[in-house]
């Protein structure tokens with residue numbers, strides 16, 4: 001006869017497991033100190049901060065590894081004296097280094113145990129700097145958009161007048177040549193203004209079911225002249241049985257065109273331009289700086305923890321990208337070209353983010369460059385991102 005299984009009282013969570021899960025998942029480092037001030041529990045984020053394993057840290061007196069620069073000042077002793085404290089301190093790492101941290105302490109129970117959380121200050125400051133930079137760029141973008149808008153009308157006036165002048169002169173008249181120069185320069189300014197407006201006021205994607213390979217075909221048709229003039233070899237490879245995705249075909253075509261024109265411009269001496277469309281499956285990146293508990297466990301249900309993309313690869317055999325340029329190429333207005341606006345990749349990145357996707361670059365100087373466009377497979381992603389895009393401006397200066 002089978003025994004009836006003992007029923008757990010409903011609504012009573014297993015506290016130890018709950019604490020363990022919270023510690024494992026926390027992005028901040030966490031130490032639990034016993035009433036003697038020795039480390040009793042260490043979470044993975046703290047292991048990374050100390051550069052040491054939990055096994056080595058357990059039992060160590062916390063005051064030996066969490067200190068301040070002021071002689072006689074003891075963060076740990078103070079943590080046992082007050083219910084809650086917050087201050088800066090320095091961690092002594094396993095390799096003899098020091099990591100500045102923000103320490104928060106919570107005194108728990110009687111006799112008192114102490115929970116200490118540790119936030120890497122260098123990382124926090126870097127994030128604050130990045131945030132300030134984003135804010136500056138957003139303001140700059142708005143300002144530029146205002147100016148661009150004002151420039152459009154007079155520019156149209158100059159263009160139309162030059163057109164009229166051009167018609168009044170004989171083609172051999174040198175004044176016709178001057179009028180032609182005005183028209184070409186007006187067209188260039190107009191392209192810059194259009195890019196500026198696209199960057200500063202991106203339009204919300206209108207998602208519909210569409211094949212990425214069709215966007216590739218469109219791009220090849222649009223860039224056909226440039227490909228031929230540069231005498232490039234063209235190759236395409238589209239994996240079989242790829243499904244349609246939820247994308248805004250015009251915006252995605254624009255991204256691919258930006259990237260393709262960059263690739264063509266990188267091959268002034270000729271070369272091969274190759275497009276690949278494939279499905280890729282990749283382990284989901286860890287959340288924050290750490291791995292999640294479930295990534296380590298073997299009992300994850302199949303299919304979870306993996307992300308599937310459709311990936312478009314635009315590959316050139318051109319000049320490649322020096323390290324210094326790689327770090328800045330997604331920054332708005334960054335260009336190494338005399339006639340570039342430096343907005344092509346910034347706009348492309350914003351569009352990819354609004355699709356819930358990403359754009360990354362792999363390059364070897366003198367050998368060539370591969371630009372990877374990753375599109376999430378889930379329809380839901382696209383729809384959600386579309387919703388998000390209305391409420392928040394996407395950040396446009398993220399690097400890879």
Ligand SMILES: Nc1ncnc2c1ncn2[C@@H]1O[C@H](COP(=O)(O)OP(=O)(O)OP(=O)(O)O)[C@@H](O)[C@H]1O
Nearest residue numbers: 262263266320329335336340341342343344345369
């Ligand atoms: N495939 C590539 N090969 C080599 N360098 C590249 C490649 N793609 C981009 N770059 C580098 O990145 C820079 C920024 O590219 P981005 O498309 O944003 O601007 P741009 O091409 O300079 O100007 P615009 O796109 O407005 O014409 C380029 O100036 C170039 O130095």
Ligand SMILES: [Mg+2]
Nearest residue numbers: 258262344345
């Ligand atoms: Mg470009």
